[in-house]
Amino acid sequence: MSSRTANGGSRPSSPTSDAEVAISAALAGAEALRRRYGGPLTRLAKSERDFATEADLEAERAVRDAIAEAFPGDAFLGEEGGLHGAADAARTWLVDPLCGTLNFAARTPLVAVNVALREGGGVTAAAIADPFAAEVCWTDGDTAWGRTTIDTPLTPDASSRLVDVDFDGHPVWAAQVVSAPEFTDSFGLRVSSTSLALAWVASGRRAAYVIAGDVRDSVHFAAGIALCRAAGCVVTDLAGEPVESAGNGLIAVADAATHATLLGAIATATG
Incomplete structure (x- = not known):
């Protein structure tokens, strides 16, 4: 029942x-x-x-x-x-x-x-x-x-423009992203260093969560990815491809427009 x-x-x-x-x-x-x-x-x-x-x-x-x-x-x-x-x-x-x-x-x-x-x-x-x-x-x-x-x-909402960027494992890459004008002009930075931030994206407290590295089949991220997908978030790797495809990081974003802006900022900052 x-x-x-x-x-x-x-x-x-x-x-x-x-x-x-x-x-x-x-x-x-x-x-x-x-x-x-x-x-x-x-x-x-x-x-x-x-x-x-x-x-x-x-x-x-x-x-x-x-x-x-x-x-x-x-x-x-x-x-x-x-x-x-x-x-x-x-x-x-x-x-x-x-x-x-x-x-x-x-x-x-x-x-x-x-x-x-x-x-x-x-x-x-x-x-x-x-x-x-x-x-x-x-x-x-x-x-x-x-x-x-x-x-x-749970209702995703990008209006805060706050993005949780996880520095664990790839601090130089993360620093490049968050210091680039393409990022700072559109988003505010938060760093919590925990996948709890994925739940915050799903519930509308963060616009997005970003981490580099391979998150496929991971005990750290499996629950958060599933939660974001079920809530209607856009979930991809750092190139906009399915997370499962190449082990190229994770972006979970409240909506498609914000996802496109964040992908562009990351590509410009690290390309």
Whole structure:
């Protein structure tokens, strides 16, 4: 049984539907992060520049437990624990339990819990939880909603002209983009360094989100990309092609006109 949203779409209400499990799992991860926030954290090195903390691990366990309770036969690919289940499973959950680990460790409350279900070559359900705004956004693959105290359809809106540019991994490229007149004449810059900004694009708080690098089949971005697409955003790579085609970055934009302007600014600044 489903309830109806303000735009006439149906919102899944069964606790075992894919979308509701994604929501429950993301919220379980968010609760684990709130318990850890502000306390002492041991940094567990993953590479020279990257690390995880006990909060990452605890949030991933909470997400995995919530999914396993509903769908014990599904595979699970976590940012920290890797793959559990068959690599060629028909259904695999892609999970980033703490997007914004450095923010979290520095007591900066800009982080996200990302949960996405990959099925049949695409993402069919996803949720992004903000642990500190008590908010979750989700999609069943067709339409997108957000919830704080009530359920609201997500509506992209480019009127803020604010663009979140992620500097992670490609700071020189990002600096070229944001310092170019073609960018500054049209947009205002924000840098949050978390895929939470994709939920903000879907919900109208940002005009766009931009990051370089390969985001294909990524636990960091699968949920956000699915959410933006379901909300009606324009989602492409940095050349305006499908994200899945060449691993050439990600642009998620509220509307087609703003997408064209931003693509042109990026091409001029970095071409």
